[in-house]
Amino acid sequence: MSEEQKKILEQQLWNIANALRGKMNADEFRDYILGFIFYKYLAEKMEIYANSILEEDKIQFRDIKENTPEGLEYIDAIREEALETLGYFLKPSELFSEIAKRGNSGTNTFILEDLQKILTNIQLSTMGTQSEEDFDNLFEDMDLNSTKLGKSADARNAIIVKVLVHLDEIDFKLEHTELDVLGDAYEYLIGQFASGAGKKAGEFYTPQEVSKILAKIVTTGKNRLKSVYDPTCGSGSLLLRVAREVKDVNNFYGQEMNRTTYNLARMNMILHGVHYRQFDIKQEDTLEHPQHLNDMPFEAIVANPPFSANWSANPLFLNDGRFSQYGKLAPASKADFAFVQHMIYHLAENGTMAIVLPHGVLFRGAAELHIRKYLIEQKNYLDTVIGLPANIFYGTSIPTCILVFKKCKEDPDHILFIDASKEFEKVKNQNMLREEHINKIVETYRNRTTIEKYSHLATLKEVEENDYNLNIPRYVDTFEAEEEIDIQAVMKEIKSLEAKRAELDKEIDFYFKELGLVF
Incomplete structure (x- = not known):
């Protein structure tokens, strides 16, 4: 599929999403349209897999008569294989195209009850299998009886049929396994919803250009990764971005507090072809209830946590292995360094972690200064500080930075400072990092080069002399002399x-x- 065809697919999906736009707010119709796309994906994947099994018998999955002894025999055999390979099962009558066809039969067929039952059956098909947790309540945000879809059952039925019929006309080209066209289109839609979601976008989406930088940093010098972890994974797009930078990732781990976003992350993983045995996404508060202590350490860790979030800062955490060695906890009103400490605890000796944070972490005092000093003076884990432009995240205009940490630094005598805050392109109300801006940041990081007014390789002595204040202008001189x-x-x-x-x-x-x- 060409780039132009991919853009057509993205636009088709966005147009279908807009069919629901007038009915509800962006958050709500996002959950419905992404859920329907996911259902269509599961159904098409099921049909392709079943047809491959039935090839020798020269029959098609959708032609099986479900109520005959022979049909039931086929279905039982395919169910067993599908649950092992795909992790779920759909009967021929439950395929997306079949329910869309029934809804569009021209006889005002009522399909809502059948559709709700099918979505429930997808989850029920996994009960007692290894994939049960990955499909548990996956469609819970798609309440087909919600009055937000329409005041009457007939009105709700009409809008759902309209969406399904339009979706059914689109070829996802799932037979072309080397392409991730649908995955790209799904990411596009998530990005579109984020751009219209304002402040709430930060709960589930990291702009792709920032994701690229983080992904390229943590994969530097590596072709394969044993594991990648995101403690605040949102929709999972950052984890998937890391996978694009290497040939293979064995396992994906993530944790997300918001239930709806957690569902979206699991859908996103499956839809991108990540096998259910390869990912482990949990729903819980990462700082208060970490879920992957038995899976660590991780080779690559990336995160875009909520900026300066509240957390309990319970004194009992001073006995928690993640925080105990520092002697102080991050402030209750600013959990930024708590996320840093959590991630470092999960990082492998040969690993790299990159985290997006507000600029305040570079210079704030009290407990944050104490933690910052410990990480540099006692542990020497801080590798690079990158200043990003303001107004590149949805919902906030504050300038941000990326901190890169390694337990085994290749250059233990220095910390690299990069000031990329002035290099961007303004697009409407948003500042954008273009490919050349991203490449310059990454190349400077990888080569550890000093560029006038852009980057500086600071010795640990310099940082000590600045009282462990990491404010970038202290290290990168960006002063422009005014014309005489x-x-x-x-x-x-x-x-x-x-x-x-x-x-x-x-x-x-x-x-x-x-x-x-x-x-």
Whole structure:
């Protein structure tokens, strides 16, 4: 599929999403449209897999008569294989195209009850299997009886049929296994919803250009990763972005507090072809109830946690292995360093972690200074500080930074500072990082080069002399000397203007006198 065809697919999906736009707010119709796309994906994947099994028998999955002894025999055999390979099962009558066809039969067929039952059956098909947790309540945000879809059952049925029929006309080209066209289109839709979600977008989406930087940093020098972990994974797009930078990732781990976003992350993983045995996404508060302590350490860790979030800062955490060695906890009103400490605890000795944070972490005092100093002076884990432009995240205009940590630094005597805050393109109300901006950041990081007014390789002594204040202007001199002013020329121009003004005053006085007025 060409780039142009991919864009057409993305636009088709967005147009279908807009069919629901007038019915509900962006958050709500996002959950419905992404859920329907996911259902269509599962159904098409099921049909392709079943047809491959039935190839020798020269029959098609959708042609099986479910109520005959022979049909039931086929279905039982395919169910067993599908649950092992795909992790779920759908009967021929439950395929997306079949339910769309029934809804579009021209006889005002009522499909809502059947559709709700099918979505429930997908989850029920996994009960007692290894994939049960990955499909548990996956469609719970798609309440087909919600009055937000329409005041009457018939109105709700009509809008759902309309969406299903339009979706059914789109070919996802799932037979082309080397392409991730649908995955790209799904990411596009998530990005579109984020751009319209304002402040709430930060709960589930990291702009792709920032994701690229984080992914390229943690995969530097590696072709394969044993594991990648995101403790605040949102929709899972950051984890998936890391996978694009290497040939293979064995396992994906993530944790997400918001239930709806957690569902979206699991859908996103499956839809991108990540096998259910390869990912483990949990729903819980990462700081208060970490879920992957038995799976660590991780080779690559990325995160875009909520900026300066509240957390309990319970003194009992001073006995928690994640925080105990520091002697102090991050403030209850600013959990930024708590996320840093949590991630470092989960990081492998040969691993790299990159985290997006507000600029305040670079210079704030008290407990944060204590933690910052410990990480640099005692552990020497801080590898790089990257300043990003303001206004590149949805819902907040504050400038941000990326901190890169390694337990085994290749360059233990320095910390690299990069000031990329001035290099961006303004698009409407948002600042955007273009490919050249991303490449410059990544290449500077990888080569550890010093570029005038852009980057500086600071010694640990320099950082100590600055009292462990990491504010980037202390290390990267971005001062621009103003053009020298010729005072004599300016005075001469002022005198000339004064003379002209005196001449004008005389003319005005002359006209006033002619009119019998006093100037």
